Amino acid sequence: MNGTSFQLINTGLFYADGGSMFGAVPHSAWSRRYPAGEGNRCVLAMQVGLVITGNGRIILIDTGVGDKQWERLQSTTYHFYDMVDLREALRSRGVMPGDVTDIILTHLHFDHCGYATCYENGRIVPAFPSAQCWVSRTQWDNSQHPHPLEADAYFPENMDAVREAGKLQLIQSDCDLCEGVRLCLFDGHTPGQIVPCFETAVGEVVFAGDVIPIAAQVSPTWISAYDMEPMKSYYEKIRLLDEAADKKQIIVHYHDPGTPCSTVRKINHFFKAEAYKKYTL
Secondary structure (H helix, E strand, O other): OOOOEEEEEEEEEEEEEHHHHHOOOOHHHHOOOOOOOHHHEEEEEEEEEEEEOOOOOEEEEOOEOOOOOHHHHHOOOOOOEOOOOHHHHHHOOOOOHHHOOEEEOOOOOHHHHHHHEEEEOOEEEEOOOOOEEEEEHHHHHHHHOOOOOOHHHOOHHHOHHHHHOOOEEEEOOOEEEEOOEEEEEEOOOOOOEEEEEEEEOOEEEEEOOOOOOOHHHOOOOOOOOOOOOHHHHHHHHHHHHHHHHHHOOEEEOOOOOOOOEEEEEEEOOEEEEEEOOOOOO
């Protein structure tokens, strides 16, 4: 769509165990592609997308971890730091919380949807009161009845107020949010993850969420131990990467602080990520 703009807002950093991030890939291999510090901990980002369409839609893609569970999260091994208040970051870009028309949540793990709600006068309320919040029906149902292996990733207080306010929009299949913004469903990491695709002046952008959370995981077999169904992740990654290579799409890697965006080239049966710097903010 002509006139659609896109920015990334890095809402904060945290640590994740490298073995968990790269699953069965040996440390000697993944450490050549992604830096790790003491104890093989990798630094991850939370890159929120801001899309402003030519017809006036103001769309957020994911919201970061938010600040409601700060004490709870600080007691974990994630050690969140350099946190950014998403609403203040938007205000600095001329966007008020009430201006946001839509929030696309790739999935409902706490590090992707925490700022969908916030505390106001001692109550948890939608952080962006005018916004419709788009989630897949499959992911919503999964969040309500998660497998024990995934249960710790869901915090009900992140979404309850959105549902109670009547702002929750559930999709059942691939669909258009509006002209030039397509919502596509992918499984593997978690059921029914939304991957938004949208047109900008410089090309088509695909927000890969946790299908390909960091550029180092462009290799289809490099699958995180956090993925609930790794066999599905493998095929879903190939599906996304084949289209990205064919259409020369720009891929957003939600968790990558060093290479938040890349393009990919297909070389025989392999894919190579090439950093795309324009959206590094």
